[in-house]
Amino acid sequence: MGRWEPNARGRLEQAALELYVERGYEQTTVAEIAKRAGLTERTFFRHYADKREVLFGGSDTLRDHLVNAVAAAPDSAAPIDAIAGAVEGVGVLFDERHERARQRQAVIALNAELRERELIKLASLSAALADTLRRRGVPDPAASLAAEAGIAVFKIAFERWISGPGEPGLSQLVRESFDALKAVTAGT
Template sequence: MGRWEPNARGRLGQAALELYIERGYEQTTVAEIAKRAGLTERTFFRHFADKREVLFYGSSTLQDHLVDAVAGAPDSAAPIDAIAGAVESVGVVFQGRRESARQRQSVIAATAELRERELIKLASLSAALADTLRRRGVTEPAASLAAEAGIAVFKIAFERWISGPGEPDLSQLVRESFDELKAVMAGR
């Protein structure tokens, strides 16, 4: 494939994921990723800061989606309900991506550096959600508690989604997980 073909970022992402699965993250170089994608290293670095970011480049889109959903929640929504609605709406972002999400997560789980990066990205999501709640007039510690709880529910539902049999619906798993959280909080 030539450099001029479309979707360089997607091709690089797919090539990286394939190589990480085949060879391991540590053993894969940027040069190998670029070659597999039919591109140059220079093109790789136009799209990604480093080989870690290939696995995390969609995180800003996810954050924007969540922040917009919380900001757009009805004014009457309790903080946890605004977060729950936002996290539930993420199901559409991941629709049709279960297998690639599963593969991505297996690469992350196998590498301490990537697990750390994942935690940093999740902490950034939580901070952005808490900030959005504060802009809606929610005070501390309620804003941070609701945001952290929402990210915890997302992590659990996401893990259930990628590891479960069949084709479960991520939004449904998020709803079920929020219901479980509410039951735990109610002492049931």
Template sequence: MSRWEPNARGRLEQAALELYIERGFEQTTVAEIAKQAGLTERTFFRHFADKREVLFWGAGALRELLVSTVADAPESAAPIDAIAAALEATGGLFQERRESVLRRQSIIAANAELRERELIKLATLASAMAEALRRRGVTDPAASLAAEAGIAVFRIAFERWVTDTDQRDLSHHIRESLVELKTVLADR
């Protein structure tokens, strides 16, 4: 094999997803992923800390997008509206990778350890957005409540998007779920 492999990360991710779906996450080894991608285990570990990271490596970029969108929201925006803008900004990221995201989600849904890891990721995103709101001058508990509510909206919207036979985009489901939340909060 040559020293430089084009799109090694993408090839490893693709190979891992294929193997996780075919054989199951637990039954797939790093060696098998590397072999399927035509790469070495060493190359795998240059890109991913372990085989779970293949499924979660994009969390950092997602966090940055959410935090920067909250930070850039108009000063007049209510905390939940800044969070809503951040969530809607994620729609394009997920939409352009829809097939890969759907495959990833089916793998996570089939494994308790991965579902737990996904919940930890979502909690981390909520904390990051709450901190971004605090930097905007929003005090607690409002910052934490808005961020946690936003993550709840995202989870519901994502579940709807994954199962949507009409294939409406994620942003549509985020807006729809946010309207539902506001309706629930307004009902007395």
């Protein structure tokens, strides 16, 4: 190992993604990821439980941003509008990472275990948003419906964003998707 360099977590994420794209998820080992990042396996396991989690390292940050935005929404905001504002707001977190997000989703799409983990992540985000709405006084089923709809809109906008050139940005696609949802539910 060379001398210490900062951002071990980021280097591990980059190395893993590069290897997953080059060789495939199943064919890549933790030892290879650590080596590519210039780190030890022990350092890898300090940051991640397994090689799958490298792809999901930002889940907690995403959840925190969404939950905090819903919690901070004006009291007068309808549940779906609080969710829409939160989901639209996280779009800026992704805009500078279009190519990385596209590559990540391509790796996930090729592996059933990773697709399952992605669905669990989305369900966890929905549950966290519903809990936040309940704390704001929104009863069920409205809290659960708004949260599930918000995550569905995020998922659809995200898929549109990664399949395109990155413009318009994710926030714009989220806004358009929420407008489409409102049009569908209004019957227009």
